[in-house]
Amino acid sequence: MKRVKGRMDESILVCVYYGPNGERLIRRGHKMASMLDCPLYILTVDPLPYDAFDAEKSGYIEDWKALAEELEVEEFIIRDNEKRPSPKVIKEVAHGLNITQIIIGQTAQSRWEEITRGSFMNVLLKEIPFVDFHVVSVARYIKDEEDGIFEKGVRAYLVTDGDSYKVSFTCAKNMCQEGIFFKEIGTDFDNGIFKFMHNNKMHQVHIHENLVTDPTQVPDGCSLKV
Numbered sequence: 001m002k003r004v005k006g007r008m009d010e011s012i013l014v015c016v017y018y019g020p021n022g023e024r025l026i027r028r029g030h031k032m033a034s035m036l037d038c039p040l041y042i043l044t045v046d047p048l049p050y051d052a053f054d055a056e057k058s059g060y061i062e063d064w065k066a067l068a069e070e071l072e073v074e075e076f077i078i079r080d081n082e083k084r085p086s087p088k089v090i091k092e093v094a095h096g097l098n099i100t101q102i103i104i105g106q107t108a109q110s111r112w113e114e115i116t117r118g119s120f121m122n123v124l125l126k127e128i129p130f131v132d133f134h135v136v137s138v139a140r141y142i143k144d145e146e147d148g149i150f151e152k153g154v155r156a157y158l159v160t161d162g163d164s165y166k167v168s169f170t171c172a173k174n175m176c177q178e179g180i181f182f183k184e185i186g187t188d189f190d191n192g193i194f195k196f197m198h199n200n201k202m203h204q205v206h207i208h209e210n211l212v213t214d215p216t217q218v219p220d221g222c223s224l225k226v
Helices: 022-036 055-070 086-096 111-117 120-127
Strands: 012-015 040-045 075-079 101-106 132-137 154-161 164-168 175-183 192-198 201-208
Touching: 012 022, 012 086, 022 040, 022 055, 022 101, 022 132, 040 055, 040 086, 055 075, 055 175, 055 192, 055 201, 075 086, 086 120, 101 120, 120 132, 154 192, 164 175
Parallel strands: 012 040, 012 101, 040 075, 101 132
Antiparallel strands: 154 164, 154 175, 175 192, 192 201
């Protein structure tokens, strides 16, 4: 049972999108909510329906759900199959929950990008002038717990290779798992990590020169699909 918060005149909304920075934003929001002793909400918006999410998106959603339960967040809100612009949805949620502070992440934006596409922050300020915004600078690249830096993930497949597995970028007959491959920056080889969903849980294996370094990390039940 969630503890009743001491202050109800303040409430915080953390807006997350798919990427490794989501956890950082949620924890930042939790720290602020703990200091203010106020409710904390998490929101993610996606134009696709939930059942159309790929392994990468589904993995982030599951991780955020688990973190929300751990931190006793008031509500984790998923607005899927949403065709309206994100600022419109954020405004609607903020108004409905009486949000007073919003936390968002924003990558560095070049002047040309701002001129041609506009600043997301500026749009939010026009849509939701009644709240305080906290903008957390986030990196464009992915950084894991071991400080490895990876490129943006691409769809890939885990295929059998004798007694082991390797990563393929085409759907072969001996494919046993679909997922997302994150290649290490600065290497000419297929080194990195492969993430995939299995039995509604996210798994990852390390890849060196296209091969899984530890086949025992591939869970039982990832059988050959033909």
